[in-house]
Amino acid sequence: MAAFLGLFRRDFGLALRQGGDTGLVLGFFVLVVVLFAFGVGPEAETLRRIGAGIIWVAALLAALLSLDRLFQPDYEDGGLDLMALSGLPLEFGVLAKTAAHWAATGLPLTAISPLLALAVDLDPATLPLLVLGLLIGTPALSLIGSVAAALTLGARRQGVLLSLLVLPLYVPPLIFGAGAVAIGADASTARANLLLLGALTLAALALAPWACAAALRQALE
Amino acid sequence: MKAAACDLAAEGIACRRGERLVFAGLSFRLMAGGALVLVGSNGSGKTSLLRLVATLIEPAAGRLVWDGRPVAADRAAYRAQLAYVGHQDAVKPALSPRETLRFWAALRGLPPRRSAPLIEAALAGFALEAVADWPCRWLSAGQRRRLALARLIAAPAPIWLLDEPTSGLDHDNQTRLEAAVAAHRDGGGRVLLATHLPLALAAADSLVLDDFAPGAGDPERERALAEHEARFW
Numbered sequence: 001m002a003a004f005l006g007l008f009r010r011d012f013g014l015a016l017r018q019g020g021d022t023g024l025v026l027g028f029f030v031l032v033v034v035l036f037a038f039g040v041g042p043e044a045e046t047l048r049r050i051g052a053g054i055i056w057v058a059a060l061l062a063a064l065l066s067l068d069r070l071f072q073p074d075y076e077d078g079g080l081d082l083m084a085l086s087g088l089p090l091e092f093g094v095l096a097k098t099a100a101h102w103a104a105t106g107l108p109l110t111a112i113s114p115l116l117a118l119a120v121d122l123d124p125a126t127l128p129l130l131v132l133g134l135l136i137g138t139p140a141l142s143l144i145g146s147v148a149a150a151l152t153l154g155a156r157r158q159g160v161l162l163s164l165l166v167l168p169l170y171v172p173p174l175i176f177g178a179g180a181v182a183i184g185a186d187a188s189t190a191r192a193n194l195l196l197l198g199a200l201t202l203a204a205l206a207l208a209p210w211a212c213a214a215a216l217r218q219a220l221e
Numbered sequence: 222m223k224a225a226a227c228d229l230a231a232e233g234i235a236c237r238r239g240e241r242l243v244f245a246g247l248s249f250r251l252m253a254g255g256a257l258v259l260v261g262s263n264g265s266g267k268t269s270l271l272r273l274v275a276t277l278i279e280p281a282a283g284r285l286v287w288d289g290r291p292v293a294a295d296r297a298a299y300r301a302q303l304a305y306v307g308h309q310d311a312v313k314p315a316l317s318p319r320e321t322l323r324f325w326a327a328l329r330g331l332p333p334r335r336s337a338p339l340i341e342a343a344l345a346g347f348a349l350e351a352v353a354d355w356p357c358r359w360l361s362a363g364q365r366r367r368l369a370l371a372r373l374i375a376a377p378a379p380i381w382l383l384d385e386p387t388s389g390l391d392h393d394n395q396t397r398l399e400a401a402v403a404a405h406r407d408g409g410g411r412v413l414l415a416t417h418l419p420l421a422l423a424a425a426d427s428l429v430l431d432d433f434a435p436g437a438g439d440p441e442r443e444r445a446l447a448e449h450e451a452r453f454w
Contacts (some may be wrong), residue, residue, distance in 0.1 A: 002331070002332055002333075003327055003328045003329070003330050005327070006323075006324055006327025007324075007327075007328060010316070010320075013316075014313060014315055017315050074311075076309075077309050077312065078307045078308075078309030078310065079311040079313075081272075081275070081277055081305065081307055081309075081311075082305065082325065082328070083328070085275060085276070085277070085303055086328040086329055087297075087301055087328075087329060087330040088328060088330070089297075220277055220278075221277075221279075
């Protein structure tokens with residue numbers, strides 16, 4: 001447990017201290033949403049209809065942006081070898097790193113999403129659903145992304161490969177996350193979407209660390 | 222050949238990287254307090270052997286034995302005995318040496334109460350007190366190397382696996398390393414290290430890896446290699 005917390009604390013601390021990670025992700029998230037708002041033009045009606053989708057797509061892209069830094073630095077400086085040899089099973093090591101990734105990206109994204117909802121003129125009544133959806137869904141983004149980050153470790157053009165692998169897998173969270181906030185969705189539709197989103201996150205929590213650890217072991221060979 | 226209790230032994234191990242056989246038919250035994258120095262030309266497999274003994278790569282043939290039991294039977298118990306310093310330092314530029322050691326000690330499962338005095342001893346052992354709270358991005362290559370070596374003291378383990386531990390170290394620090402290795406061996410620890418520079422190690426065995434390369438001449442080993450090749454392909 002001490003090892004799990006130690007790893008989480010170090011990775012979270014590094015993400016905040018280097019600034020690059022959390023700051024970059026938030027900046028990117030804000031910019032994409034604002035660009036959409038400018039691109040769609042001044043018609044508030046159109047913007048309101050597609051607003052939730054924009055915020056979710058921007059969140060996916062922002063989460064994707066930081067994934068290549070998840071294992072790459074440890075892989076390059078030999079830290080991954082030491083992680084694999086520590087008393088902590090690699091599956092839990094991966095979980096600690098992924099949790100730190102979420103706390104440094106997914107959580108701040110969720111926290112500033114209400115502000116961006118203003119930019120796309122989202123109905124204030126749907127705001128809790130948007131935030132709740134992001135809170136439930138962003139862990140799945142980090143977990144799914146961790147597998148792809150481990151698989152592409154050491155590859156040339158890792159970033160591009162990573163996007164190609166990860167973005168199709170982000171479709172289900174996108175559908176259910178944006179579906180919960182969609183115009184005309186009644187309470188039961190929203191509830192069903194959020195429950196499915198929760199199921200996705202739980203499934204990713206159960207499967208991703210194992211797949212990710214297996215991919216990392218392969219990379220260390 | 223049967224290893225006695227509490228021994229680390231390799232029995233006829235072979236290593237294959239891609240399609241190339243790096244070495245084969247290699248055996249050694251490392252007793253409590255023993256040191257084994259790996260020597261050999263570049264590419265003879267010193268790093269591969271260390272990574273193999275660290276269980277980071279699998280032997281293509283043969284097996285490792287720890288405490289009379291094959292390592293493959295209980296890898297986690299064996300890994301708990303290891304401290305590995307590869308030729309990369311695993312130092313994060315944004316953390317200070319003290320934070321780095323605290324983290325590695327925590328990852329080895331040491332509670333902060335126990336690791337705090339060890340960390341101070343590790344910083345002192347490699348003369349890093351003066352820079353202990355600087356971010357590591359300000360450290361020189363030699364200082365980073367010493368920080369990597371200080372892990373050995375901050376998170377103690379009975380088997381040390383050191384890959385070129387002297388690279389980047391000046392003479393004084395090489396002496397510090399020799400002192401740390403001697404203290405470790407006096408306490409019953411084992412050291413397996415690869416190096417190009419002669420280190421002052423009392424009663425250390427050495428293993429010349431070029432002797433185990435394919436085509437190194439020994440007819441007995443050539444036969445073993447041919448058999449291995451025949452089975453593999």
